Amino acid sequence: MIEFLRRLFGHNGSSATAKERLRLVLMTDHLELAPEMIETMKRELVDVISRHVEVDRERIEVNFERQDSTLALLANIPIVSVNRPNGKADATAAPPPQTAPPKSEPVAKAAESDGEAKPPRKRRRRKKSPAKTAAAPAVS
C-alpha cells in the first residue's frame, strides 16, 4: 500500500537504477581499459599466496564477474603443495628429505616478490567490491 502511494506521489524514481548501472558499468570499463593493471594484480596476488603455499603459476585464472549489484574478483589458483602447519618451527627441528625441494621454491618466490609487491595495493582498492578468492584444492 505504501509502495502504491509512493508511486502515486512520484517516488518511483529510476535515477537510483541509473546510478547503480553507471557505477557497475564504469568499474567494468575501467578494468577493461587497464589490462596491464590486471596482470600486475594477478602477479602480486600469486606472490602473496606463494609465500604460504606453492601454486601452479601456469594455470591461474583471474576473472571479474558481475553479480546483481557487485563486481567480484574470482581467482582460481591451483595449489601444488602446502607447507606444514607451523612450518617454521618444524623446518628447523626436522627437515625431512622429501619435502625439502618444494619448500625451498616458494620461499625463493616470496623473496623475489617482496621488492615489486608494493605499489599496486591502492589500485586494487578502486574496485570497491568484495574480492572473492576461490582457491582450488591441492593437486599433489
Added chain:
Amino acid sequence: MQQVESIQAEPAASAATAKLGRAIVITSGKGGVGKTTTTANLGTALARRGARVVMIDADIGLRNLDIVLGLESRVKHHLLDVLEDRVTIDDALVGDKHSENLFLLAAAQSREKDDVETPKMQALVASLRERFDYVLIDCPAGIELGFKNAVAGAQEAIVVCTPEVSAVRDVDRVVGLLGNRFRPQLVINRLRPHLVKKGKMLSVEDVNAILRLPLLGVLADEPEIIVTTNRGEPLALRTENATGAAYHAIAARLAGDDVPPPMPPVPKPTLLERIGSLVGRKRS
C-alpha cells in the same frame, strides 16, 4: 626614424607573446549532448565580455557551428582551406553577426576528419592564440582521429555531459583519453530539475560523484534553445532568459571571476508532492 619604429614595435610584440590566448576544446564523446550549442553560446558570452574569441568547428564533414550562429551564408572558406594553404586565415574567418569580437572558422563540409594533419592543426591553433583571447574548438563526437585533432592544439578542455547513463559513461571515457595533460571542466547540459526532484533523472551530484570534475555550470533543458537554433541566434544574446544568463555565468567562471556555477532553479513542490514527501518520510 627606424629607431622610433623599433622602439614602438617591441612592446607590442612582447605583449603579444607574453599573453597568449587560451585554446579550449569543447568535447563529450557522445553526440547530441550540446557541444556545438555550448561552443556558440560560450563564444557569444565571452565576446560580450569584451574578449576576442575565435571558434573553430572541428567537426569536418558535419559542419554545424555556422548554422547555430546563423552564419551559414557567410562561410566562403573553411578549416581545410587554411590548413592546406589555399587561403589565409583572415580570408577564412567569418565575423559574427551579433558580436564584434567573435569569429568563426567553419569546418569543411565535403571532406573527412582524416584529412586533417594533426601538426598543422596544432600550428593553426597556436597562431590563433597569438591573436585571440580565446580559441574555442568544437570537437566532433567520437574518440577517433577527429577527436584527436580537435584536442591536439588545446590546453584546456570543457566536457559537456547530459544527466544520462550513456553520456556520463562517454564523458568518463573521454576524460580518461584526455589524460593528465588536461584538467577538464564540466558543463552539465539539459538538466530537468523537476525530474531530478522526482528521482527520475540523475542529479548534478550523482553525475559529479562519478566524474569528479570541477563544475563550470549546469544548464536546464531549455525549450528556447530549439527556437534560437532555428533562428541562428545564440541564447546567450538574451540575458533575460535564465539559460542565456547561465551561459554568461559560465563564461565569467571560465574567465576567472569568482561566481558560483549557475544552476537551474529548483521547482517549488506541488501540493501532491508535499503529501508525497510525507508518505516517503514515513517509509524511511
